[in-house]
Amino acid sequence: MQSRMLPSYYLSQDVFAREQRKIFRKLWLFAGLTSLVPDNNSFIVRKTAGIPVVIQNFHGQLKAFENVCLHRSAPLQQGFCGRRALVCPYHAWSYDVSGRAKNIPDCDAIYGFGEVEKQSLKLREFALKQVGSLLFINLADEPMPFEEQFQAEFVESLQSAAESFDSEVMVTTWHGRFNWKLVYENLRDFNHVKYLHGKSLASVASFPFLAEGSAEQALEPLMDISSAGLRKTMRPFSYGGPEGVIEAIRDVPWLQRVERWGSQDAYFNWLAYPNLHIASGNGGYSFTIEHHVPVAPDRTDVEIYFVTAKRKAPYAASYQVLLANMHYSKKILSEDIEMLERIQSVLHDDAPIPTQGAYESTNRKIERWYATLMETGHEL
């Protein structure tokens, strides 16, 4: 069977811009961890679908705003995360929990704003949703309900795992030279593990064949191409739970120092369409949160957060545990990233269309949805 994905979907600036508008500015997207904004004035800075966003803690209340000052458009906060009141560094306008300009120094003396103008100064606010320690934002003016994007069982399972995350987190970013869709296609392709990761992941875990429904089903065109129909169709693209079988978990000392999530010796995977992947390769002792941020048609930032399950008490070597996890993941991930970069490097407008087998039915369903959405005038 031929894939529906045309080379231009991975190469074209125009397609990329349409994806940003029709997908990334409409869907709920991962935005960070609550442990990065633990107390008053702590913040996270992001660029999501091209829009600068700040998530700020106001005395325990988390809010997401456009990270652009209403005066001369300076970014309000800088860096990846930190602790600082929401005050513009340029001329010191400050903003309150509702995003209103709270204090404008020398307002009456030099700006001469009337009361009505002053009242209208309010930052653009985005919807924010917390699932355990995971934060999601939605950039749409009228965000779809979170429950329309993700199935209840998926959210429950994700929440249960994410509630067990420890507050200590290590973050690293890879600047990949490939289109963002190549990553999720790769993540939904278990068949590559034993070949591409033959010497790494495949030597400690195996991924049994999962029957995913018939591929023929995905051949028929989508019947309901209304916005509601498209949303409904995409819900099964996100799923999670035990997916692989692992060898007996090696008894390393730090395992005793954390409250393990669950008790099942399995490789856990949660895939949240479009760009979040969480894995626990050791049955709930530690987690890797992988977030794929499209930057350009051939550029994707892969941000990875490493956490263990909650520590029973702080211990000196916890940092080394995260570092060791990072080195191990880097090895596996670099095998994936290298392959995706190679695939991207041979793409051109007239490249052969990929051939797919029955086992790739999940990707086929996503492609059918994607091609329908991209080609129609519909928004999600």
Ligand code: FES
């Ligand atoms: S640009 Fe922010 S206060 Fe002037």
Ligand SMILES: [Fe+2]
């Ligand atoms: Fe892989």
